[in-house]
Amino acid sequence: MTASRQQLIRLLADGEFHSGEALGDVLGVSRMAVSKQIKVLESIGLDVFKVTGKGYKLSSPLQLLDAEKIAAGSSVRVESHQVLGSTNQHLLDKAALLQKGHSCFAEYQTAGRGRRGKKWVSPYGSHLYTSTYWNLDAGIHAASGLSLVIGIAVARTLTDLGIANTQLKWPNDVYVEGKKIAGVLVEIIATAGGECHLVIGLGLNVNMPLQAGLEIDQAWTDISQQLQHTLDRNELATCYLTHLIKVLTDFEQFGFGHFVDEWNSCDAFKDSPVVLTLGNKQKQGIAKGIDQTGALLLEINGIVSPQVGGEMSLRRAEI
């Protein structure tokens, strides 16, 4: 991200109209050059309106992230970037050098990702894209159920904001009113020495621009649709990190069993007909929550059994 493009974003961040001429004067470039830069902003997910005689305006004001504010509120190390490929990849690349809790944020991800190579739509400055480093001395087996626990940290964050009915979809998604508001992606590096490096990624929708919303191929929502008041993204980031560190600490101290009841109370599919997909195999049954290890409990022909192995995907069954 060039300095001049960052400056243009800061000028437009107030959500007011700015004429091409005035923007060009501040940036020291022609109106034509401004118009080219505006096209780049649109390509990274910002909705920019142009009105003849008035100039350019963002669809809503932008509040940019401030690493110092987030770090001060959450007492972990925080780095904030304009653009990253993926916040998870950024921390995975240097995992062995990091301390527990080290977190990074990006305003924009060029290759934000979900599970199994799926894309996470990450328009500039609109949501939270963040990753946190953690490690488990007890090794990879101790990580079982971790993405479920992160969902609980997100649910607690949304509850603090006043969003009451957050639901969790096994194993890694957060829903409100049946629509996806956040995704969790935990990636693990297990070392030969038995140590386990974890990178915990979160994409949390705050204020979805029009164009970016059209790119998502399933029902979604964002915090601004759920709340009547505007939200400070830095406070949101601090709130999430505070809950995250608390659940991670409790997870290590008390184990996954500590969270089972809370997770089951937020289960999006509890007692619903579902389809579980693993590779090219599918099972149909009734979702019965999770067990003490975090495995999905599925009832098929009256028998409830835990589902284990591989990357499974759960969907509500069409009736």
Ligand code: ATP
């Ligand atoms: P599962 O893998 O459990 O079947 P999933 O299909 O939702 O669930 P994930 O890897 O959890 O897959 O998330 C990626 C998917 O989320 C994308 O394929 C897209 O459908 C959706 N998605 C992408 N970006 C966003 C976003 N910003 N907000 C909501 N949903 C999104």
